[in-house]
Structures are given as structure tokens and as C-alpha cells.
Amino acid sequence: MNRINCISINYRNAPVSIREKLQIFPRDLLDLMQRGSEIFALSTCNRTELYWMDIEEEEILGRMSELSGIEKEALMDAAEMIRGKEALGHLFKVSSGLDSLVIGETQILGQVKEAYREALEAKTTSIFLNKALHRAFRTAKRVRTETDIGKYPVSVASEAVELACHIFGDILDSTVLVIGAGDMASIAAQRLKERGAKNLLIMNRTHSAACRLAKELEGTPRPFEALQQELCRCDIVITSTGSPVPIITRTLMDEVMKQRRHSPLIIIDIAVPRDVDPAVEKCYNCYLYDIDALKTIVDRHLANRKEQADKALSIIAAEVELFEKWAHSLNAQDTIRDLFGLMDAYIDDEIRQSGLGNEDAAVMEQKMRTSMKRLVHRVVSFLKEHPSLANIEHTRRIFQLDANYQDRHKG
């Protein structure tokens, strides 16, 4: 357990100028591998982390410096070194999204899985890190299902989807009008598309930009002049243009709501300055949320996620504890002791069930003990000669020496 180490260069301690140079893949580390060593590399936009066993720290830093072109000292300044149990806890936290910029996000789990797939292909992980990563995936699943951390959306688009679901039931059949083709509008539209919005209308003052975004999102471009007409037929509006004055006014909305016979409409205004006149909120059955309203909601959700993170940390602590137990059992001496213990238990069971008298039982016990010892001796001798982690793990699995065997091997 104490042999696992981690170096983490993340958004908290390193600027993007350093992070962008540190894209490390398992194939870059193959020549550091020795007998019994293991290494796992995770590179995302917010972090680059290496987890390893039985490799010198100097070698790791040297390779990172070589690959990134950053001086070792600069790397040391930006890096967070974590060792032993804490390193394992850190891996579980990262996989569960608890160490992410947006607490509780799920994208990181996919990135850890992808990095693990690459590590398996490059054969840089073995028993210990394989087990640790499987545990990390299991922990992430537990955190998601046993806490409410994923319940509170923290992006504008997710919140828009949630609000729409509370009004319309779902957004599958809803028509979404996206006004603007900039980054904010495009991200929001992308999220809505991911959540199942099928009917996307894209509108922009520059029609070619609308066409480009519509093509990207498989939506329908609409001319800006058709604003009133589209407002009459859509269910959700997301607007983010650079207009200095409101493009959706109270007068326009009064007319629109009359034409749509006051059917509910959600307007999400993420533009600054605002695209929608605040008085539009007074229109009957019109639900208007501007950037401040959304920020208040998102901040509240972030606070809720932080509360849930405390509960998640206790899950992580429990999982680290379980892993620690497993790791401690991975030594030849304990395994041999457990094997003899198993042998004694078998003999005791047999004698008890045989119903023989004391004398006969003593003879039978003696005979059984001799033959069992001869059998176990072969395994014991092998383990003493080849006490590798793999051999110990295989012995423990074959003889099912761990009480939580079934549970541990679910992955």
C-alpha cells in the first residue's frame, strides 16, 4: 500500500501554460518499467497525473521534464506529490469527480476509463493498479448512486433542460430556439441536443453563422426576421447575442403570447447585456431566467454538491479501507498462514461431521493432517521461492482466502 505514489499537476497548482505541455501517454513511459513496477497516466485539460509503484521518483520527474520541456524545478513547484494511502484516496476522488473544477462532474470518469484502456494496451499496469482502478470505478459508481451529488445541475444548459422538464415533462418533443451563434449559445445548444432535444432552430443576425451552427448540431437555420414567427411556435428559447439593446421586448412578447394562446414558454437569457427585456417576465405563462437568476440557481446547486461531497468522502474512506485490507493480505507469510488456517478448518469440519469416538477421531485427524500438509506444502514451497504479487494474488484467489472474496472480484 505504501508503494503507490502519485504526482498531480492540476488546475489548482499549475497554470494552463504548464498543463498544456503535459500530455503524457503510457507508451511514453514504457522504458521506465522494471520487473514488478506499474504506472498509470491520466492527462486531461485540467490535470496530468501519474500513479506508479516501484519506480524512482527522480526517473518519473526526469521523464516528465523530458516530455514537456519544462525544467524539473518548475515541475516540482507546480506538482503535488501524494504517497501511499492518500494517493489511492486521491485516485478515487478524481474518478468520482470530487477533485474536479466542477464538483461531481462525470466526464472525468470517462477520461480515467479511457486512460486505463490505454494503460492496458501498453501493459503498464498489473495486479495492484488494476485492482486500484477497478476500485476507483466502483467507488465513482457508489458516489453517484448513494449520494445526490449528480442531482443538482451546474451548467446553464442542464438547468434549462431541468426547468423545461418541470414544465413540459421532457424536451424530446419540445422545439428549442437558439438565438445567437457564439460560444455560449453553441455550448448551450450542444447540451440541449445531448439531452434529447430533437427540434433545434438556430437564428442569428449573420445567417451564415446560423447555418454553420445548424449544420454542426443537425438543427434548422432560421432568418433573424422570422423571430416573432418562431417565438410563436417554440417551447424553449436560449438567447445569447451581442446586441446592446433587448431583441425580445415586452410589446413583442405580449403579441407572441397572444398568438400562442398563452402556451408556456421558457426563455433563458445568457447574454450580457441582456437580450430580453426584464418586463417580459410579467407576460402570462412566460418563464424568464437571465444570467443572474441562473447563476443564483447554479451557485445553490454547487453548495448542495459540496454538501453531498462530504457524504461521498466517507464512501471513499470506506473503499480505501477495503483496498488497504486487500493490499495488506498480499504477502507470502500471511498467505501461508491463511492456507494452514484453511487446512485446519477443513480437518475440524470433517472430524466433527464424522461422528467417530475420541480414539478413532484422533487417528483420522492425524492421517488427514499428514496428507493435507503434503498437499499444501507444494503451494507453500512455491510461494516461498516465488513470492511475487501475482503468485500471491492467484493463490489467494484459488483458495478463496479472503472473506470478502466475492465482493472484491466484482470489479
Added chain:
Amino acid sequence: MIVSAVVLAYVLSSIGFIGYLFWRKPVVMTVSRILFGVSVTLHFFLLVILAGQAGSLPVLSPAQAANMMIFLSSLVFAFFVYKRSTAVMGAFFLPVASFFLSVIAPSLQTGRGVSHAFSRIWYPLHTLTVISGEALFAVAFVVSAIYLIHDSIIRRGKIHTAVSSLPPLRMLDKILTVCLSLGFVAITAGMIFGGLWASSLGFEFNHLATKASAGAATWLAFAFCIHQRFAIGWAGRRTAMITIAGFILMILLFIVLNLMFPEAHGVRLTT
């Protein structure tokens, strides 16, 4: 004995549904649904017993009429309670039903035998249709209350609170529209049957004026809601508010008129 059992089952079921609203444990919902099923079944047996005692449809007193209304509302609510997306509505309906049921429970028994006037076919048709309409109005009232609560939560952006599992507004609006439409038809039919019953007895209008006016007021409340909903497009909040106002008016008229005129349209109910 059975009256107490019915009230108890309703109260326990209410507690279960309210508990589910906050705990969200599927087992709580399952138990609450079972209790609701038991409540409705016991309520049905109570109606059978009361009908046996009275020798007619058990709507011979204001308490019995209210009892029948609660039973019919529960039957309508059974559709929602056993459907996953609308099950939480039980947390709003059942406490109201339990409260009214416990208030009327001591006055449910009436004398034996029915007066000649009430043995005519038009009377049970009149009472059943009117009470069905009122039951649908009661359901619309609860749905409206849920609509306004959910609408206010959405406007404040607090959609992840305990009541976040409320049905979507569009669904609530549809339920509201269906209840109001069917209720309007039932009340209209009830008024026609009432008129036929009165003419079969040779009543003059002044005998019926007070209660018939109350019925007309209820009918007008329904008519106004439906007109605004379909003709002007007042979907949602406004329809919900008018429904709540109309239902409260109906209940007040029901209580006040029955206190002032305990005999139905000037005729003694029992012999």
C-alpha cells in the same frame, strides 16, 4: 366501527404519501398505495352498509352527500396514485379527504326509509351526477393547488427541493382541463335531472330557489373556467386560481345552505 376504520386508513395513507414526498423511498410509496387501496375498499363497504341502512343511495344528508363526493374523488385519484408520474399527488389529496371525512364521520348515520319524493328515478340520477361533478371539481381543486405550488417553485428556480417530483405543469394543466370539462358535463346533466325530478313532483321554482341557485353558481363557476380556458387560452395559473376560488365558493355554499336549509329543496329526506 367501519367509519373509524375508513378514517384511519385514509389518515395512514396520507402520512405515507407525505412521507414519500420527503424520503423518496419506493417502499414508502408501495405501502402508501396499499393503504390507499384499503381506504377506498373500506370506503366502498361503508357506502354499501349506509345504502343498506337507508334503503337507497346513501346521499340523504349533507354528510352523506359529502361522503359520496369524497369517495368519488378518491376513485378519480386512484388513476393518479397508481401511475408513477402522478403518484405524489396523493400527498395533496389524501390529507384534504382525510380531514373532511373525519369532520363528517359522526353524522353519517340517518333514519330508515325514504320519503316518496326521493324514491323517484330522477332523484338518484340528479344527486349522483351533481355529486360526481362536485367530486371532479374537488379533484380539479387539488390539481390546481399542486399546479400553483409547482409553478411557484419553477419561477423561483428551486426545482430540486422535496416537491421536485411533482408532475410537470403541462400534465397538470391537461388533468385540470379534463376534470373541469367532465365536471361541467356532470353538473349540467345533474341540473337537468334535478329539473325533471322537480317537475315530476309538481314543485314550483320558489321551493327550489335557494339550493338551485347554489347549483347554478357552481355551474357558472365551471362554465367561466372552461370558457376562459378554451376561448381565451387561460391555460395554467389563471385557470388554477379560478378553480380554487370556485371550489371554495361551492364548499361555502354547501355548508351555509345545508345549515340554513337542512331539508333537500324543502322536502324531508327520510320518513
